Amino acid sequence: MFSLASSLLLLLPLPLTLAVNLGPTKPIRTRFKNLVTFGDSYTDVVITGDCGVSWPTYAAGYANLKLFPFARAGGTCSNNLTFRPFPSVMETQVPNFVGGTKNRSIPRLNPAETLYTLWIGTNDVGASALLSGDGKPGVSVVDTTACAVNWVKVMYEHGARNFLFQNMIPLELTPIYSAAGYPNRYWAFERNATEWSVFMTELTKSGNALSKLMLQDLAPRLPGAHIGLFDSHGLFTDMHAHPARYLNGTAPLNVTGSISACVFQIQGTLDTAACTTATGTDVDSFLWFDELHPSEQADRMVAKAVVEAMAGSRKWTMWLS
Numbered sequence: 186m187f188s189l190a191s192s193l194l195l196l197l198p199l200p201l202t203l204a205v206n207l208g209p210t211k212p213i214r215t216r217f218k219n220l221v222t223f224g225d226s227y228t229d230v231v232i233t234g235d236c237g238v239s240w241p242t243y244a245a246g247y248a249n250l251k252l253f254p255f256a257r258a259g260g261t262c263s264n265n266l267t268f269r270p271f272p273s274v275m276e277t278q279v280p281n282f283v284g285g286t287k288n289r290s291i292p293r294l295n296p297a298e299t300l301y302t303l304w305i306g307t308n309d310v311g312a313s314a315l316l317s318g319d320g321k322p323g324v325s326v327v328d329t330t331a332c333a334v335n336w337v338k339v340m341y342e343h344g345a346r347n348f349l350f351q352n353m354i355p356l357e358l359t360p361i362y363s364a365a366g367y368p369n370r371y372w373a374f375e376r377n378a379t380e381w382s383v384f385m386t387e388l389t390k391s392g393n394a395l396s397k398l399m400l401q402d403l404a405p406r407l408p409g410a411h412i413g414l415f416d417s418h419g420l421f422t423d424m425h426a427h428p429a430r431y432l433n434g435t436a437p438l439n440v441t442g443s444i445s446a447c448v449f450q451i452q453g454t455l456d457t458a459a460c461t462t463a464t465g466t467d468v469d470s471f472l473w474f475d476e477l478h479p480s481e482q483a484d485r486m487v488a489k490a491v492v493e494a495m496a497g498s499r500k501w502t503m504w505l506s
């Protein structure tokens with residue numbers, strides 16, 4: 186009787202509080218003191234994609250780092266390749282960093298104590314860029330990926346030595362690019378959602394395979410550099426497949442919809458859209474904030490994984506040099 190009862194007990198799901206690894210409760214110790222971030226709305230600390238606290242702000246808190254944030258919402262790697270009217274990495278963000286070091290609004294950062302990160306690609310491969318045929322003529326994911334990898338070389342020439350290159354998430358799982366996608370605030374025009382998700386799968390997987398090969402090729406040519414390849418694709422695939430390990434809100438766990446979801450009419454506007462909004466403690470049940478952006482809870486998990494990488498974890502990070 187007793188042994189039957191205890192083996193039955195083992196088959197019951199663990200209470201949420203035991204099953205979920207929720208993040209650091211005390212600061213994670215690393216040799217790094219500074220975090221310098223580049224990218225798009227996934228990393229912007231002012232216009233945050235999750236409409237809450239961004240991952241760099243969480244990471245700086247978790248590991249007690251000084252944050253120098255250069256990522257800007259809407260950005261691509263280069264507006265010369267995929268033009269969007271937003272501040273791109275190469276034409277705006279890197280010049281802002283270089284200008285800031287020259288006029289000393291940014292202090293001298295000890296290269297050994299400073300990690301430089303780049304998370305880019307979502308806008309480069311997305312709607313209004315490569316996916317919808319809106320890149321410059323002849324530009325492909327080969328060019329946008331080469332541009333992102335070249336950021337490592339450019340920053341190395343400006344004195345950076347420690348890099349974390351965050352690859353693209355499986356964008357085909359976001360509501361905007363999934364096969365179940367509906368017209369939304371980012372794209373309210375006719376399109377075939379099945380074809381978008383198929384093409385997006387190709388773009389994210391091939392872009393990530395290329396960036397890995399290109400970084401492996403670059404690493405031996407940058408003496409003294411340490412380059413980590415952070416597998417955002419793997420982390421988000423895992424969050425999508427095993428939400429109970431990451432999400433902890435009070436609503437049913439949800440990896441297909443979003444906290445702020447608006448189903449538009451074709452060519453419609455927000456005032457005729459059908460919107461649902463999760464609030465309070467329900468929001469931490471969602472993987473996505475809206476049709477395009479990770480939720481704040483997903484971003485806490487990104488922050489945790491990044492600071493664990495800084496402390497030497499290889500779970501989501503492959504060190505190429």
Ligand SMILES: *[C@@H]1O[C@H](CO)[C@@H](O)[C@H](O)[C@H]1NC(C)=O
Nearest residue numbers: 207208433434435466469485
């Ligand atoms: C979920 O976990 C995070 C830490 O990762 C915590 O800050 C947050 O308050 C939790 N959310 C809920 C609804 O308990």
Ligand SMILES: *[C@@H]1O[C@H](CO)[C@@H](O)[C@H](O)[C@H]1NC(C)=O
Nearest residue numbers: 262263264265266275276332
């Ligand atoms: C973008 O084009 C401008 C003007 O031709 C050029 O000065 C700049 O170097 C280009 N940027 C990149 C990243 O190639």
Ligand SMILES: *[C@@H]1O[C@H](CO)[C@@H](O)[C@H](O)[C@H]1NC(C)=O
Nearest residue numbers: 280281282284285288289290
């Ligand atoms: C320093 O340069 C940066 C980048 O060009 C600029 O944004 C900032 O306003 C400048 N600060 C001062 C004090 O001149």
Ligand SMILES: *[C@@H]1O[C@H](CO)[C@@H](O)[C@H](O)[C@H]1NC(C)=O
Nearest residue numbers: 376377378379380381382383
């Ligand atoms: C969308 O594309 C898929 C794959 O090419 C095709 O099977 C399907 O018929 C298309 N749907 C519409 C409504 O055109």
Ligand SMILES: *[C@@H]1O[C@H](CO)[C@@H](O)[C@H](O)[C@H]1NC(C)=O
Nearest residue numbers: 437439441442443444446461
């Ligand atoms: C997930 O969220 C969407 C709102 O975006 C909602 O329509 C859907 O019913 C939710 N799914 C589950 C399993 O709760």
